[in-house]
Amino acid sequence: MCNPTKTQAEKLQPGDEWIADFDLRSFTKEIRELGNKLEKEQGPDDVRHLNKIVGWSNICFLTGFLTMGFGINPISIFALSTWTFSRWTMIAHHTCHGGYDKCHPNKKRWNRFKFGVGSSWRRICDWFDWMMPEAWNVEHNNRHHYNLSELEDPDLVENNLSELREMKIPLVLKYVYVAVAAATWKWLYYSPNTYKELKLAKWRREGKKIPEGVVPSDAVTIKTLLFDTCAFYTLTEFFTVVVGPYLLLHFFVLPMPLIFVGQYLGNGDMYMNAVKNLFLADILTNLHGFVAVVTNHAGDDMYRFRAGCRPFSGSFYLRQVLASVDYPYGSDLNDFMHGWLNYQIEHHMWPNLSMLSYQKSAPIVRDICKRHNVPYIQENVFWRTKKTVDIMTGTSSMKWFPESFEKQYLETDKIIEAARKMQKSE
Numbered sequence: 001m002c003n004p005t006k007t008q009a010e011k012l013q014p015g016d017e018w019i020a021d022f023d024l025r026s027f028t029k030e031i032r033e034l035g036n037k038l039e040k041e042q043g044p045d046d047v048r049h050l051n052k053i054v055g056w057s058n059i060c061f062l063t064g065f066l067t068m069g070f071g072i073n074p075i076s077i078f079a080l081s082t083w084t085f086s087r088w089t090m091i092a093h094h095t096c097h098g099g100y101d102k103c104h105p106n107k108k109r110w111n112r113f114k115f116g117v118g119s120s121w122r123r124i125c126d127w128f129d130w131m132m133p134e135a136w137n138v139e140h141n142n143r144h145h146y147n148l149s150e151l152e153d154p155d156l157v158e159n160n161l162s163e164l165r166e167m168k169i170p171l172v173l174k175y176v177y178v179a180v181a182a183a184t185w186k187w188l189y190y191s192p193n194t195y196k197e198l199k200l201a202k203w204r205r206e207g208k209k210i211p212e213g214v215v216p217s218d219a220v221t222i223k224t225l226l227f228d229t230c231a232f233y234t235l236t237e238f239f240t241v242v243v244g245p246y247l248l249l250h251f252f253v254l255p256m257p258l259i260f261v262g263q264y265l266g267n268g269d270m271y272m273n274a275v276k277n278l279f280l281a282d283i284l285t286n287l288h289g290f291v292a293v294v295t296n297h298a299g300d301d302m303y304r305f306r307a308g309c310r311p312f313s314g315s316f317y318l319r320q321v322l323a324s325v326d327y328p329y330g331s332d333l334n335d336f337m338h339g340w341l342n343y344q345i346e347h348h349m350w351p352n353l354s355m356l357s358y359q360k361s362a363p364i365v366r367d368i369c370k371r372h373n374v375p376y377i378q379e380n381v382f383w384r385t386k387k388t389v390d391i392m393t394g395t396s397s398m399k400w401f402p403e404s405f406e407k408q409y410l411e412t413d414k415i416i417e418a419a420r421k422m423q424k425s426e
Contacts, residue, residue: 012402015301018373019405024412027372028314034364035350038357042103046354050091050100050110053355056336057086068277069258069270076274080281082337084129085288089339090355092116092127096137098352112137120245128250130191132198132242139197145351146311149297149304149323149398151217154197157298158391158398160189160219165394174393182290183283187243189221195242196220199232251278289339291385296344297323299387300396301377305406313413315406320348321369322401326378329362338381345376 012019064079094100095115104110109126116126116133127133139154147153158165164177181188200216202208210216214231225235255274262270303322309315327342329335335342335355343358346365353361369376390396 011404013399015399016402018375019402022372022374024314024318024409025416027368027374028317028416030368031317031349031365032312034361034368035353038350038353038361039102042354042357044103046103046356047100047105049356050094050104050354052332053086053090053336057083057091060086064277064281065254068255068274069261069267071269071273072276072280076277077281077284080278081284081288084281084285085292085339086336087127088129089289089292089341090336092129092133094340094353094355096127096133097141099354099357101352103354112141123245124249128246130187130243130246131194132191135191135194135198135242138201139194141351142201143197145348147308148319148348149302150306150308152308154193154217154219155297156304157294157388158304159217161392164392167394171393171395175389178389178392182294183286185290185294186286187222189219191243192221192225192238193219195238196230196232203232251275251282254278291381292327292339292341295381295384295388296325296341298391298398299325299377299384300390300398301375301387303399303401305401306403307406307410309410310413310417314416315409315413317349318374318409321345321365321374321376324348324377325384326362326376327381327384328378329359335359342381 060079060083064076064083067073068076068080070076092115095110096112098112100110101107101112108114114122116123117137123133144153144155149156151159153159164174167174196219200210203210211231220230220232224230225238252275255271255278258270258274262268302325303319305319305323309319324344326345327338329338329342340347340355340358343362346358346361347353349365350357350361366376366378368374387396391398
């Protein structure tokens with residue numbers, strides 16, 4: 001039941017030949033057992049590791065904060081940028097997924113239902129960024145992770161950039177567009193689109209009908225709010241609730257102590273120097289985030305899928321490998337600079353594990369994929385950026401997983417799940 005017929009296998013495109021002999025049952029069993037083992041082993045070591053990463057992030061903040069008043073300088077810009085980057089991609093990311101729910105002793109903070117959510121104070125203290133934590137939790141933790149590379153995936157680059165891909169303009173102008181977007185994408189695209197997903201989820205819970213002509217999978221960006229009609233919220237609401245507090249507090253209130261320090265030191269430029277450094281750091285952290293985040297699931301060697309699948313089924317585990325890419329990994333410093341996004345395959349298989357667990361699991365997952373001939377892609381992040389830009393500009397396209405095999409695997413998932421339920425009932 002797991003292996004399609006030879007006739008189907010003969011229809012496979014070059015590069016897809018491995019699918020013909022792939023054993024979904026065996027692959028699922030190995031991945032599921034590894035995930036369970038990793039979760040059971042989490043404990044004090046994972047908490048100590050988290051504290052180490054939090055410490056590094058705090059050092060970045062202190063370095064940037066204490067130097068940002070002394071002229072526009074690369075030390076402040078890099079430190080502040082890395083602080084913002086690490087607070088999001090490592091600390092908030094894995095905590096909001098529940099990576100420390102079971103192993104961290106402080107359940108009132110390091111928990112997916114507590115960290116950054118519930119009040120403006122928690123947002124400011126835990127994770128203050130252009131995105132609203134509650135909105136990001138819906139968009140990323142739910143919609144993206146459980147609809148990966150489907151049309152319902154809100155982060156599907158090929159779909160979100162369809163307008164640019166189809167533009168009849170010189171390629172060099174498309175590259176300029178991408179460069180500007182890369183330097184601004186967190187507030188230009190990610191913040192408004194995550195807030196849209198939060199509103200959409202609320203509509204669905206309330207049973208509210210989506211207005212005619214509104215396509216839920218279409219991204220909402222700053223451009224949408226300024227020049228088009230947004231059915232989900234107004235520009236005023238977006239500014240007041242989501243980006244306005246961050247813009248005001250992060251860029252203008254945070255450096256205010258330097259007004260008095262500058263007066264004491266006889267340097268009246270310290271406040272404005274700090275403001276400029278903060279804005280330049282924001283551009284850098286956008287670029288850093290673009291290179292590390294946006295490139296995880298885009299490229300002409302990444303697969304797309306037509307139908308949804310059951311979470312943590314065989315199809316689900318397989319799709320996380322086929323639609324994700326890892327970057328070089330191994331050391332904490334290397335992983336810190338990658339934002340722990342160099343473990344995307346492992347993270348997408350088991351979203352609720354700790355950073356340390358992903359370090360442990362990656363070599364094992366790579367070996368499992370090798371045994372089953374599943375393409376496990378691990379490449380330099382800058383090469384993946386090139387591949388992502390090719391998708392964005394329309395010079396290349398993603399692969400579609402063979403439809404007959406996609407349907408076959410979904411049927412196999414049902415059989416595996418039925419067998420599991422029967423085994424539990426015995």
